[in-house]
Amino acid sequence: MTHVLFTSYNMGPSFSTIKFDQGARKVVNSLMEGIQQQFSNIQGQQVDVITSGKSDAVVKQAAVAYDKAKAMINPADQNKSKAKTNSVGQTKLSPTKAIAQSQEEVEEDGTETWKTILFWSSWFGSDWSGRFGTTNATELRLEGCPSWQCRFTYDRNLTNTADAIVFNANNFGPKTMPNPPRPWYQRWVWVLVESQVSPITRSRMVGLNRHNTSHLVNWTMTHHSGSDVVAFYGKFLSLGDTTRPLRPNLMSQHEKTLKSYMKDLKAGRTLEDVMGPSWSTFVKRPKIVAWMSSHCSTRSRREAYVKELQKYMPVGMYGRCGTQVCRPTGPLKKPCWRHELSTNYSFYLSMENSLCEDYITEKLYNPLQYNLVPVVYGGADYTKYLPPHSYINAHHYHPRDLAALLTRLHNDPVEYGRYHLWRGYFTASVRGSFCELCHLLHTSTTPSHHTHISSWFKNPTMCHSPPKNMSELYTKNLT
Secondary structure: OEEEOOOEOOOOOOOOOOOOOHHHHHHHHHHHHHHHHHHOOOOOOOEEEOOOOOOHHHHHHHHHHHHHHHHHHOHHHHHHHHHHHHHHHHOOOOOOOOOOEOHHHHHHHOOOOOEEEEEOOOEOOEOOHHHHOOOOHHHHHHOOOOOOOEEEEOOHHHOOOOOEEEEEHHHOOOOOOOOOOOOOOOEEEEEOOOOOOOHHHHHHHHHHHHHOOHHHOOEEEEOOOOOOEEOOOEEEEEOOOOOOOOOOOOHHHHHHHHHHHHHHHHOOOOHHHHHHHHHHHHOOOOEEEEEEOOOOOOOOOHHHHHHHHOOOOOOEEEOOOOOEOOOOOOOOOHHHHHHHHHHHEEEEEEEOOOOEOOOOOHHHHHHHHOOOEEEEEOOOOHHHOOOOOOOEEHHHOOHHHHHHHHHHHHOOHHHHHHHHHHHHOEEEEEOOOOHHHHHHHHHOOOOOOOOOHHHHHOOHHHEOOOOOOHHHHHHOOOO
């Protein structure tokens, strides 16, 4: 195996004014002078040329060298190589989102395995990282992602060379798609995080059917575990674990830590045993339960459950559905959670607007992150997603009985504290991750397979019909 190491950094829009070290220049000159001889006797082997640079000229030279090497080894890659040469030679990497790799990373990873992921549009006017986590390869690596060598960009000049194009489902249509021809190796990833029964999803389905574009999608990225990539809203990380599972939102992916936690839970350990003196900060709250919502009429009829619950206990009502104000407003605004909710309440009503399989949103992960115990209400099997004894399922209780339970736990610091015991073993965070997508690009062996989204996402068994009466609000078998 031959490696040509060449370090690059994304230093901004003007590459030509940036100096690079003599060692890097030597490598490029040597590569260009000896390319034929260097690769003439390695037919059938893997050749990896780590390319790019700090000036336009160097970028182009390195790209040409890369293409020559690849063409000699694998003629099937020739078309892809030519496309990459043209694109790199004519355009500069996006100054905002091209991810650089350091020389140390190149030396350690040892091969040109990097993949390019192109975001076709913004995420509702914002950066995708705000919802899905880091778009920085170094940070993916530090998180323990098994395949972290991915570059993320918004530069549409790289359309013909990107390994994957990620589409917000709201911007996926014949008038907004890339122009053909489409490279054979390129995956199109369709991203939608709403439930199957939401008006937004229904609108997207109508558009797919009307324009017959479902078959153009290779991979789906939704909330459901049946997706090629799961767009989860939050995740768990095992404390002290240097590796990270591809789907850290699933408890089954934390087998070792979960086993240790369950052993101590069954042994009757308290929060003070696990966390020491700091345990008291979790249990001394003046109020019992809060709820924040701006959608006051939902398919799940969560508002009916809360209305009944209010007959038996006070509920702090925030958002448009209540009278209390938490500034700044919004489900992901940290000051509201840090200074209002987490300091005043023991529990939070994590109630979803749809009762759909695997549909869990930030309503669950926010209270977990900010030291409240969630009272869940949704269509997911929460045993798959949460540590045991870390939550209370409202579906298992009449609102009257739930009020009695929450009040009793609030008044018993030791017993209530055991609902935080998991914090000695896991940490919870909001936002998803591109780790699984990056890993899939590195490990997938199929050039392209297509997902017929319409039939997959319309599966009637994935969502439950709205509760018809009060008894169905808490007795309906959802798992």
